[in-house]
Every structure is written in C-alpha cells, then in structure tokens.
Amino acid sequence: MGSDLERQEAEQQKRRNQEALEAKADLYSRERFLQDHRLHILRITAKVLNAPVSYSDEEWSIAFQAVNEALDSYNESKGNFWTYAVLVIRYRLSNEAGKNPKRSTAMQVQPGLSDRHMNEGDPVYGMQKQVRDRTGLTRENHLRGEIEALQKELAAFDISFSDLADCSPYSPKARQSCAKLIKALFTQPPLMPKLRSSFVLPSKDLLQRTGEKKKTVERYRKYLICSGLILDGDYPGLEEYLQFINKEAQTEGGDDE
Numbered sequence: 001m002g003s004d005l006e007r008q009e010a011e012q013q014k015r016r017n018q019e020a021l022e023a024k025a026d027l028y029s030r031e032r033f034l035q036d037h038r039l040h041i042l043r044i045t046a047k048v049l050n051a052p053v054s055y056s057d058e059e060w061s062i063a064f065q066a067v068n069e070a071l072d073s074y075n076e077s078k079g080n081f082w083t084y085a086v087l088v089i090r091y092r093l094s095n096e097a098g099k100n101p102k103r104s105t106a107m108q109v110q111p112g113l114s115d116r117h118m119n120e121g122d123p124v125y126g127m128q129k130q131v132r133d134r135t136g137l138t139r140e141n142h143l144r145g146e147i148e149a150l151q152k153e154l155a156a157f158d159i160s161f162s163d164l165a166d167c168s169p170y171s172p173k174a175r176q177s178c179a180k181l182i183k184a185l186f187t188q189p190p191l192m193p194k195l196r197s198s199f200v201l202p203s204k205d206l207l208q209r210t211g212e213k214k215k216t217v218e219r220y221r222k223y224l225i226c227s228g229l230i231l232d233g234d235y236p237g238l239e240e241y242l243q244f245i246n247k248e249a250q251t252e253g254g255d256d257e
Contacts, residue, residue: 044086159225184205
C-alpha cells in the first residue's frame, strides 16, 4: 500500500514538473500555468509570511513574479518545481522586506538563502544554492528589468500582468488571429505611434488591415497592446516569447469561439 502511494506521488510530482517545463518553454503554456495556479501561489505566500494575504497585496504580486522567475531558471535535475518555487518566493519576499524596513514587520519571512542559512547536509541544499546563484544577481538581470519596465508602460494603458493571464489566446485559431493583428501594427504605415500617443488600440485600422472579427480584437485588446509594446520597445528577452508571430501569421487566422 505504501509503495503504491509513493509511486502515485512520484508520478504526480513528475507531471507537475513536466507542466512547469512546458510553461518555461512556451509563453501561452506559461500564462495558463500562472493563471491556473494563482490560488496555490496565494496559499504559499500566506504560509511563507505566516499571515493572511489577498490578491491586492504587494506580497502577492512579488510572489507571483517569483514563480514566473522560477519557471525561467528551473532545472528538473535539481528537484521538484514547487519546492524550488517556494524557495524563490521566500527569497524575493525576504529581499523586499530588507529593502523596505517600514514593511518588514508585516513581512515576517522565514530564513532566507544567505550563506549562513545554507547547510550542505540539507536535502535541498543543491536547490537552495541554485536559487541563490541564479537569483542573487536578478536585480541586474535583464529579464527582470524588462518586466519591471513593461509593467510601467502597461500601467499607462490600465493593464496589469494578471489581466494578461485572463485575456491571452490559447487555441490555435486565436493565436493565428492575434499574430495577424500584431503584425498589422507594424505594417506600413505603422500603427504603434498612434497607439502610444492615444493609449488606445487602433481597432478600426487593424480590422481594415486584417479582416479579423471585431469581437476578436475586443477580446484580446490588452494582449495585443502588450505584444505591440514589447516588439516596439527595448525588450529583447521578452521578445523571444513572441517568436511564434511570424510562423502563426502565415496561416489563416480565426476566432476561437
């Protein structure tokens, strides 16, 4: 009986790790992964802080981004993803508490990942070391810097990263449609200057250029704006997640309803 339970648990952990690896490799899988695990991340955050946490709290946002960061640096050979993600969340929350003394009383984080807390005899020592090594320089990490810069740009459009998880295209037809619409932002004459100056997606122009349905543009408006800002800005790291556009746009698009 015990061996059966252990085998089932091992298989479940393997599936979770594979899910994380798929999310690491594909933007859409990542967005769905983060959306599906929002409550799990919230519970982890509350446990790490030993205090109630809501989706409106800054600590939640820090933990959410920490899981996104954990996906980037996760290596299955180091152990289970969620064990690793918890360490990254704890590290990030601990760093934030240290940078903001006024908030430190509200952020009672368990011991961090400094050298004095790392024990080579600990079963998760290798994973702890990976977290420290990979995230210790993250303040200078270009991808984190890009994310922070993009968040500021999106704020001007009243868009948050959590919004994107709710309005990203997942089906093949929706992806094809979005790819066509995104490319249309850059065909001559480019529409990005108009978007940036008005803070409004030029929907009418996109419909005329692509022949896509109005409801498709409306449904994915925030996603289209975000993608346009990435491709039009200085975001080489984030731009890698949009490499699908050229491939998808070569095929017929369509709505996913």
